[in-house]
Amino acid sequence: MNSLIKLELTRSLRNKKFLFFSVLYPSFIYLIFSSSAGSGQRVDDTGLTVATYLMVSMASFGALTAVLMGNSERIAKERESGWVRQLRLTPLPGRGYVLAKTASAAVVSLPSIIVVFLVAAAFKDVRLDTWQWLALTGVIWAGSLVFAALGVAIGYVASGDAVRPITMIVYFGLSILGGLWMPSTTFPRILQDIAEWLPTHAYAALGRAIERSEAPHTTDVAVLAVYFVLFAGGAAWLYRKDTLKA
Amino acid sequence: MTTTAAPPTTTPVVGFDQVTKTYESVRAVDGLSLRLHPGETVALLGPNGAGKSTTLDLLLGLKHPDSGTVGVFGTSPREAIVAGRVGAMLQSGGLMDEVTVAELVKLACSLHPRPYRAADVLARAGITQIADRKVNKLSGGQAQRVRFALATAGDSDLIVLDEPTTGMDVSARQAFWATMREQADQGRTVLFATHYLEEADAIADRVLVLHRGRLLADGTAAEIKARAGARRISFDLEGSIDERALRDLPFLTALDVSGQTVRIQSSDADATVHALYGLGAYPRNLEVAGLGLEQAFVAITEAEEAKQS
Numbered sequence: 001m002n003s004l005i006k007l008e009l010t011r012s013l014r015n016k017k018f019l020f021f022s023v024l025y026p027s028f029i030y031l032i033f034s035s036s037a038g039s040g041q042r043v044d045d046t047g048l049t050v051a052t053y054l055m056v057s058m059a060s061f062g063a064l065t066a067v068l069m070g071n072s073e074r075i076a077k078e079r080e081s082g083w084v085r086q087l088r089l090t091p092l093p094g095r096g097y098v099l100a101k102t103a104s105a106a107v108v109s110l111p112s113i114i115v116v117f118l119v120a121a122a123f124k125d126v127r128l129d130t131w132q133w134l135a136l137t138g139v140i141w142a143g144s145l146v147f148a149a150l151g152v153a154i155g156y157v158a159s160g161d162a163v164r165p166i167t168m169i170v171y172f173g174l175s176i177l178g179g180l181w182m183p184s185t186t187f188p189r190i191l192q193d194i195a196e197w198l199p200t201h202a203y204a205a206l207g208r209a210i211e212r213s214e215a216p217h218t219t220d221v222a223v224l225a226v227y228f229v230l231f232a233g234g235a236a237w238l239y240r241k242d243t244l245k246a
Numbered sequence: 247m248t249t250t251a252a253p254p255t256t257t258p259v260v261g262f263d264q265v266t267k268t269y270e271s272v273r274a275v276d277g278l279s280l281r282l283h284p285g286e287t288v289a290l291l292g293p294n295g296a297g298k299s300t301t302l303d304l305l306l307g308l309k310h311p312d313s314g315t316v317g318v319f320g321t322s323p324r325e326a327i328v329a330g331r332v333g334a335m336l337q338s339g340g341l342m343d344e345v346t347v348a349e350l351v352k353l354a355c356s357l358h359p360r361p362y363r364a365a366d367v368l369a370r371a372g373i374t375q376i377a378d379r380k381v382n383k384l385s386g387g388q389a390q391r392v393r394f395a396l397a398t399a400g401d402s403d404l405i406v407l408d409e410p411t412t413g414m415d416v417s418a419r420q421a422f423w424a425t426m427r428e429q430a431d432q433g434r435t436v437l438f439a440t441h442y443l444e445e446a447d448a449i450a451d452r453v454l455v456l457h458r459g460r461l462l463a464d465g466t467a468a469e470i471k472a473r474a475g476a477r478r479i480s481f482d483l484e485g486s487i488d489e490r491a492l493r494d495l496p497f498l499t500a501l502d503v504s505g506q507t508v509r510i511q512s513s514d515a516d517a518t519v520h521a522l523y524g525l526g527a528y529p530r531n532l533e534v535a536g537l538g539l540e541q542a543f544v545a546i547t548e549a550e551e552a553k554q555s
Contacts, residue, residue, distance in 0.1 A: 003352070015344065081340030085336060086396065090357040
């Protein structure tokens, strides 16, 4: 399976568009958003500066991009092209395909997190303790698994034509409503209520807790865990259905 | 030879026992029983919709039978694949995009328990020159060769090919079958589905004719031709022609008289011609020719359809 992970990764690294959107794009948005508001300003009730607050948002957004896009579109297209069938004629275990995809997406999502951190530290003077940087990287990276599972599920449910629009709707919907682009506290009440239960909201909240030197809130961890079980279970179920039908 | 223990000679390479597979209301495979033996090169012949692809999918464990059993080397298809005993190339098998031919072949080698060197696999499939090309930039025939390379990346005992020469021109097709014969000469069992009838005739030791999911005929290409009225006799007769006398010729399976020209199909041409002279006839421009497998196949299929309706 390592050989498949390596090849998936080689392919991702060759795909300039994918690399741009997952590794560089979040940092661009970070610079634009954090410059439009004075970086020293505090985001109400969190006590964090805009620059610090947005850093977690955009690092989470970058990781989300890498794992969600990387999985959903490739899987849907490769189911259609028959590559998934071809792999089933090899000794590779069935789950190996999905694991290799997720592993290679995780390798790309790591730099997308770190680049945002570097940009934030270099241009926006974000300063945190060493343990905070490490914990942030670890939590955001691990949390992205929830969205990798979602990507797999979308890949198995969507056809090759439909996968991009579906992914885009889910991607922007989760990013914007979950408060990754702007604090959800600026939303109308009803949207705020929805936002609180979105996985992206809980995801970014984990990182913000670390920035405030707090332990992540149990609710956020629970929300993410429930979504992970839901997405991974859905993905496994759809995968099995697809395997029987193919 | 191989690192795995040789199976007892009684274990068939492939065994289908009363296998049925239905999609909605269509019986794609209908009570199919067959056995393949070690070292055979077998053609699975039939028109589109005969059930060839479903049969191969069942054999490879991509589909599961509604009833009956499928065994490969005495185990389940999946177990045989995991043991590296089966290499397969499907029509519907896609390739990974955005990687080179060499990278993909290396991947296939690394997944096989008894791999060959990637360079050898490339050379044998005749794709060394395009090794650095991106997979999505290949022609149809080149892609087929890459699929063949993936199917032969390791030391498998059974090679399964679904219409392998689709998209190849005549010379590529010949080169392909030469490569394939090497595989068979190394003692492998080869099963290929085709509707190119001349391929079955030229390549296979044994031909299985599939029609509506059932096995219509099983034998050598020569036997199948014989079954359908194997030889075509044509000649001209002068004067009036006694059709009744001609119809009574021994071994005659079809008669067609147009003008002075008589065309006969016979399952024993020698006996038919001998009897023709016995009638006192003087046939001119006598020709005796074998029926192509295609005609034999059409004849068998038509006979079957006539029986059913």
